[in-house]
Amino acid sequence: MRTQLSCSMLGFAAAMLLAPLSAAAGQSAAPIPRAADGKPDLSGLWQVMNTAAWDLQDHPARLGVPAGQGVVEGNEIPYQPWALEKKQDNFANRATADPESRCYLPGVPRATYLGLPFQILQGPGGLVIAYEYAHAVRRIYMDSPHPRGPIEWWMGDSRGRWEGDALVVDVVHFTDRTWLDRAGNFHSELLHVIERYTPIGPDHIQYEATIEDPKVFTRPWTISMPLYRRKEPRVQLLEYECYSYAYDEQGLLPNPVPPNDK
Numbered sequence: 001m002r003t004q005l006s007c008s009m010l011g012f013a014a015a016m017l018l019a020p021l022s023a024a025a026g027q028s029a030a031p032i033p034r035a036a037d038g039k040p041d042l043s044g045l046w047q048v049m050n051t052a053a054w055d056l057q058d059h060p061a062r063l064g065v066p067a068g069q070g071v072v073e074g075n076e077i078p079y080q081p082w083a084l085e086k087k088q089d090n091f092a093n094r095a096t097a098d099p100e101s102r103c104y105l106p107g108v109p110r111a112t113y114l115g116l117p118f119q120i121l122q123g124p125g126g127l128v129i130a131y132e133y134a135h136a137v138r139r140i141y142m143d144s145p146h147p148r149g150p151i152e153w154w155m156g157d158s159r160g161r162w163e164g165d166a167l168v169v170d171v172v173h174f175t176d177r178t179w180l181d182r183a184g185n186f187h188s189e190l191l192h193v194i195e196r197y198t199p200i201g202p203d204h205i206q207y208e209a210t211i212e213d214p215k216v217f218t219r220p221w222t223i224s225m226p227l228y229r230r231k232e233p234r235v236q237l238l239e240y241e242c243y244s245y246a247y248d249e250q251g252l253l254p255n256p257v258p259p260n261d262k
Contacts, residue, residue, distance in 0.1 A: 030201055030202050031202065032165070032199040032201065032202055033199075033202060035122060036124075037124070039162055039165075040165050040167070040199045041122055042120045042122055042127070042167060042197060042199065042205065043120055043121060043122045044119070044120060044229050044230075045117050045118070045119050045229065045230040045235055045236070045237065046117065046118060046119075046120065046205065046227040046228065046229060046230065047115075047116070047117040047118070047227070047228055047230055048112065048113045048115065048207075048225055048226075048227060048228070049226075049228055050068060050069075050071060050113065050225055051065075051066050051067070051068025051069075052068070052070075052071045052113040052181060052223070052225065053110075053113055053114050053115045053181060053182060054066070054068065054181065054182050054183065055068065055070070055181055055182065055183035055185075056070060056071055056072050056077070056180060056181050056183070056185055056223060057070040057072055057075055057076075057077065057183070058070040058075055059183065065182075071113070071223045071224060071225045072221060072222070072223050073221065073222045073223070073224065074221075076221070077185060077217070077221060078217050078218040078219050078221055079216065079217060079218070080216060080217065080218055083186075083216045083217070086186065087184050087185060087186060088184070089184075090179070090183075090184025090185075090186055091183055091184035092184075093184075094182060094183065094184050097184070098179055098182055098184070099177055099178050099179055100179070100182065103134060103242035103243065104154065104177060104178065105134060105136050105154035105155055105178070106131075106133060106134075106136065106178060107154060107155060107156070107174065107175075107178030107179075107180075108138070108155055108156050108158070108171050108174075108193050108195070108209075109180070109193055109195065109209040109211070109223065110178065110179065110180055110181065111129075111131050111133065111136055111138070111155070112207060112209070112227075113225065114131075114133050116131065116132040116133050116240055117132050117230055117237060118130060118131040118132060118237075119237050125141075125142065126139065126140050126141050126142045126160065127139075127140040127142075127160065127167075128140070130237060132237050132238060132239075132240045133240050133242070134240065134241070134242045135239075136155065137155075138155050138158055139158065140158040140159070140160040140167075140169055141158065141159055141160065142159075142160050142161065143159075143160075143161055144159055145159065146159055146170070146172055146173065147173075149172070149173050150173070150189070151173040152173065152174065152175040152176075152189055153173050153174065153175065154174075154175055154177075154178065156171040156172060156173050156174045156191075156193070157171065157172055157173040158170070158171045159171075165198060165199060166196050166197065166198040167195075167196070167197040167198075168194065168195070168196055169193075169194070169195040169196075169197070170192075170193075170194055171192070171193040171194070171195065172191075172192050172193075174187070174189055174190075174191040175189060176188045176189040176191075180211075186216070187211070187213045187216055188213055188215040188216050189215075190213050190214060190215045190216075191211070191212075191213045192211075192212040192213065193209055193210070193211055193212075194209070194210045194212075195207070195208065195209045196208040196209075197227075200226070202229075203228065203229040203231065204226050204227065204228060204229070205226065205227040206224065206226055206227075207224065207225055207226070207227050208222060208223070208224040209222065209223050209224075210222045211223070
């Protein structure tokens with residue numbers, strides 16, 4: 001009797017474990033939305049469900065920061081020696097040194113995983129990404145070259161192309177005044193980002209970003225994470241206003257803050 005009961009319990013446990021896997025497999029097999037030209041339609045509100053905004057790598061919990069698993073392949077960011085020292089200094093002074101504390105635009109890829117939703121609007125001539133954070137907007141121009149540089153823009157210049165069902169976005173022309181997270185990971189004006197948006201079902205996009213910066217890193221490195229479609233009734237982008245003077249009044253910023261130059 002005891003053996004039969006144990007087997008029954010094991011069978012029940014196995015069924016409970018396999019049920020979510022079967023549901024996930026069924027969802028991944030669902031058709032992805034497509035535009036009139038047959039390309040995947042990425043339109044909608046999307047959001048990450050991770051802690052990359054605080055730190056791209058594995059990190060323990062600390063005051064105001066939840067513990068999290070990293071999104072960096074191999075969990076290693078290949079800094080040059082001088083840059084690793086700067087990253088450590090950034091971390092030590094992150095409360096005031098992080099450009100986010102001054103309400104600057106977050107840059108790419110950081111805008112994707114700030115933890116706030118963003119909306120993709122897709123049309124025949126390209127895509128627009130509207131972020132809830134500080135009304136940030138990106139325009140992705142399709143099948144066209146970057147303008148001649150050097151140009152320093154907060155959100156860079158984005159040029160897209162389709163590779164099968166994956167939207168590949170090449171982004172250059174950055175300023176060096178943005179960080180990659182709140183842990184002090186940073187880049188220079190030579191940052192080059194290649195993003196891949198690959199739909200893996202009607203409500204999920206696999207996001208990857210390969211980061212290259214010969215001034216700061218020894219080699220390119222990649223982050224990846226799923227994006228989740230927001231499906232609540234009446235879901236929409238809300239306003240997230242960032243007022244740097246509020247931080248200044250609390251004595252959190254050491255110097256007067258210039259206006260947010262978009």
